[in-house]
Structures are given as structure tokens and as C-alpha cells.
Amino acid sequence: MALALRHLGGEPAVVLFEPFPSRYDVIKAATTWYQWDETRDVLAAECDAVVVLDTCSRMQLEPLVDYLVRGPRTLVIDHHATRDSIGTRPADLRLFDDSASATCLLVAEWVRAAGVPLDELLATALQIGLATDTGWFRFSNTDPRTLRVAAELLEAGAQFHTLYRALYQQDHPAKLRLIARVLTGLELEADGRLAVMKLRPADLEATGADLTMTEELANEAGRLGCIEATLLFTEEPDGEIRVNFRSKRALDVSQLATRFGGGGHARAAGARVRGEWDVTVPRVIAETIEALQASE
Numbered sequence: 001m002a003l004a005l006r007h008l009g010g011e012p013a014v015v016l017f018e019p020f021p022s023r024y025d026v027i028k029a030a031t032t033w034y035q036w037d038e039t040r041d042v043l044a045a046e047c048d049a050v051v052v053l054d055t056c057s058r059m060q061l062e063p064l065v066d067y068l069v070r071g072p073r074t075l076v077i078d079h080h081a082t083r084d085s086i087g088t089r090p091a092d093l094r095l096f097d098d099s100a101s102a103t104c105l106l107v108a109e110w111v112r113a114a115g116v117p118l119d120e121l122l123a124t125a126l127q128i129g130l131a132t133d134t135g136w137f138r139f140s141n142t143d144p145r146t147l148r149v150a151a152e153l154l155e156a157g158a159q160f161h162t163l164y165r166a167l168y169q170q171d172h173p174a175k176l177r178l179i180a181r182v183l184t185g186l187e188l189e190a191d192g193r194l195a196v197m198k199l200r201p202a203d204l205e206a207t208g209a210d211l212t213m214t215e216e217l218a219n220e221a222g223r224l225g226c227i228e229a230t231l232l233f234t235e236e237p238d239g240e241i242r243v244n245f246r247s248k249r250a251l252d253v254s255q256l257a258t259r260f261g262g263g264g265h266a267r268a269a270g271a272r273v274r275g276e277w278d279v280t281v282p283r284v285i286a287e288t289i290e291a292l293q294a295s296e
């Protein structure tokens, strides 16, 4: 998720809540990336429009919810089903399409419609959005519309093999050790139909990994033939518990995530839960098993 704030008469400032992930270094030169925590006062004072991308959930935008209420006009571009009231003031705009596989698909279609020249860097940035949101064109959201745009981006120079190497073949040994450790602790529930993985601070300490290395971890259990769904619990430094939900077929995990204050898609969703680990984890597991049984 990124946030673009436009400076009056200047270049757009792209703002992230977290440090720029090094796996995306291939598009780092595309713009200047700012961190909201470090630059909020300057950005808030100088920008004249805000574009919120890939979320319309107050929870995910928590650091700047107050700012968005009082701030300049806002455009929200998103493909998720969770929609809070962000971008609903009279001068605001919302561009929603939950049939789009990725927010980058909407942006790419806008680029095409507006006749913006598609250089290699822009094409690469958009291709990353398509590839990552479709699980490298494997998930059920991989439709002809996505592949047509992907082909245009390929023509503009966004090659899959170079991107794959840049995104997925740059891991640090600590990340592989963390994956190994979490998979070793994997438990199967509901007669093997639910995989449960847990990640606590001790796991990071033992492997030398950090939380930026947990992307994709929730998908690892999906290789098991028996499972219908996966839960990944991560204990964050502030004590909050992040829950990643994955489903292969019938279970709509976005509904499940919404019950815990999160949201997402039918096959992939997430939530952050405040509460005791020993109470919250069993509760989420129990509710997921119940939902699994009801989805049959």
C-alpha cells in the first residue's frame, strides 16, 4: 500500500508507512519514497491532493486517518471489498473495481486511457503489482483482462524473468531459516484441512530474521494437498497479533477476517487483533474451523 501526496507545483511524493522493501529495488529509482513518520509535518503542510492506493480500510490507514479527515481532496483507487468512508467528502473521488485482480491493473488501464507514455520503469512497477497480487498469475483472479495488460507491460520492457529474479531470488539466508522454522512448527487441524503456522519474537531471534521477511510465508502451507485453509499468526513487537488467512476453494476468508476487524479478498485476507496470545490464537482457530465446516 502506498500513498501519493502531490506537492503544489512539484513532483509527487510517494509515502510509505514502512521502510522501502529492498526486494522492490528494481523500481526504487522511479520516484522519491518518503516515510510518513519522518516527514508527516512537511508533507501534510505542502500537499494539495492525496491518492490512496490499494486500501480503503481505516485500520490500514491508521497513522493518517485524522489527517485524511481534515486534509486536502482525496482520491481512493482500490479493488478490495472493505470500504470505509475515506474519500467521501464532496470534492473527493473514489475509483473502485473489485473485479480487478490488482490495484495496479486499474492504474495501468488509466495510464492506457490517459495516453501516458509507458516507459520501462513504469511498466515494471505496474507489472510487479499484477504479478504479486495474482500470486505470479496462479490465483483465480488471473483473468484475460489481467493478461492483456501484462502483455502490454511486457512489450514496454517489463520482463517476467528479470522481475522474478529481482523479487523472488534475492532472499537472505535468515529468511529461509525462518521459513524452515515456521514450517517445522506447522500444525494441522480439522482433520488436516486447516494448516496453522505461528511466528513469535523468539523465532526471529533464533533465525536472525526480521518481520520484513515474512511476506509470502502464509502461502507456504498451500502446497499441501489436504488443506483447504491456512492461518498464520504473527506476534508483532507491540504485542498485536497479525492473522493472515488463506483459502483454496469454498471458504470466504474475507468474511472471517472482517469478524476480527480486518478484511481482504475471498482467498486471501488479514486482520490485526489485540489480545492475549493464548486466548486469541485458539479463538481464531476455533472460528475458522466452524466457518470451514459451514462452507462445505
Ligand SMILES: [Mn+2]
Pocket: 054, 079, 101, 102, 103, 133
Ligand atoms: Mn491489492
